[in-house]
Amino acid sequence: MSAAAIHVRVRLPLARFALDVAFTSSARSLGVFGASGAGKTSLIEVLTGWRRPESGSARIGDTVLFDSGAGVALPIEARRIGYVPQDVLLWPHWSAGRNVRAGAARGGVDEELFARTVAILEIAQLLERPCTQLSGGERQRVALARALVSRPRLLLLDEPLGSLDLPLRRRILPYLIRVRAEFDVPTLYVSHDATEVQALCEEVVVLESGRVAAQGPPSEVLRRVRAGEPSYDNVLTGVVREVRGGTAALELTDGGRAFVPSRGVSVGAHAVFAIGSDEILIALDAPTRISARNVLPAVIEAVEASASGVRVDARLCVEGRGGSDETGDGTGARISASLTHAALDELALRPGQRAHLVFKTSACRVLSAAA
């Protein structure tokens, strides 16, 4: 990983509270997660130089963007930040192609990079179009291309899926995953969507009323942050090993197998899918003669009861990692399931217990399946 570490310490009074955050991360894709109004966009605009912080400093690798103590503030045009704001801000008087090329105002267009970006984001057929005639998803991709051809030292994506409806999000997410895989640019990804953050980020900083409430791997941090909510999306990744009869068999990255719908999925693809915690059943004995394709042995790690229900965290058992084929050990992917208090009372679940997580193939939502 060649990503430069990012150091941020910012104080900026806002209308209802003061943004007061400090974090350091060397993750190549860092999520900034928080409800709307938590100060996420303000933080981004401080990094781009669009807003002046009251005090603080920000550094990407060795480059100081600003440091109020030292009286340093790089001019906006010298920051080399690729920014895709929520409203994308394409220049309406130009074609899509001219917008993308203008992204390289600094040092001219690198034709090889331009061609690669256009290919990866599949916008070749859009380049001649006036950008006022692009759809929401097309605008996102063109704006992303503009940011990438500027050869940024940091990519800032502010709710890139926020303005899109659900089916469209499903179509744009794979592009974001592909950009993460193909371009070696540290990315700060702002979102209020826990599923997206899990699918895209190695690490997440959680903002609450302008302050850092938590930081760490998304699957752990967001599980905690979302503990009180009735449903939680488990986001899992894996490689497609087999496609048959509308079902794709995945070998999960953290070990274990799962079956997901095969629409748009081909063998060998890296798939990212989500399964809601309320779609998962817990069975203490392995159910037989059952229609659900996913019956995954797991070890229960934690049981948390709250007013809204019970959250059970379990880890999948991985075949061959100790134990028998049937059980294995509990070192695979972590999955949360939501239960009612009554179910918890009857099953008397406790950490360390072996169980089976059961869910239908069709309950899995494939977010991305790139070859």
Next chain:
Amino acid sequence: MSAESSTAVVLWTTLRVAGAAGLLIAPLGIALGLVMARRSFPGKSIVETLVALPLVLPPTAIGYLLLVLFARGGWLGERALGFDPGVLFTWRAAVIASALVALPLVARTARSAFEAVDPRLELMARTTGMSRTQTLCAVTLPLARRGLLAAVALGFGRALGEFGATVIVAGNIPGRTQTLALAIFNEIQLGDTAAALRLVAITVAIAFALTWGIERLLRGGARVGA
């Protein structure tokens, strides 16, 4: 001199004066509009008031102030400059008078045109690496261009009809400073109703074409900005 040729001379003088005034106030008015729309500085409201002042002042007052300014003993007169600037009662005086009266219209319309451009589009240009000047040329001016054209056309139109200030500093000299507005006044004074009506008809035709063009520019501009 035949009626046709004297009308042609009046028309030529009018277009020459309004055209020169337009050329003078286009860059000045657009620059003032940009500063008022995008910059904040101490005393900004004073500058804004001064720029708007000619809109409210009677043109005759402006004409008189110019007369005093360019008179032999004035701040821009022969004694102060050490040479005769040769302004008073020439077509140059008519240009200066109509430019001054028309400037607020250009500046204020240009200001609205710049304010209609989302400043975040400019910030985005800077983020991709454009300097302030590049941003102005590549993003701000093209996006504001319809409004700016309308501003200049409006200024030209105002200069075309200027009377009060012009008559005081430039006089009403046929063939030199007599514009359409002054010629109409002249014909009415002389009681030549037909001649006055003919000049009024020409003025209406020019004004109609100009106003129609400006309306189209402004409405089109609103669509682009939306």
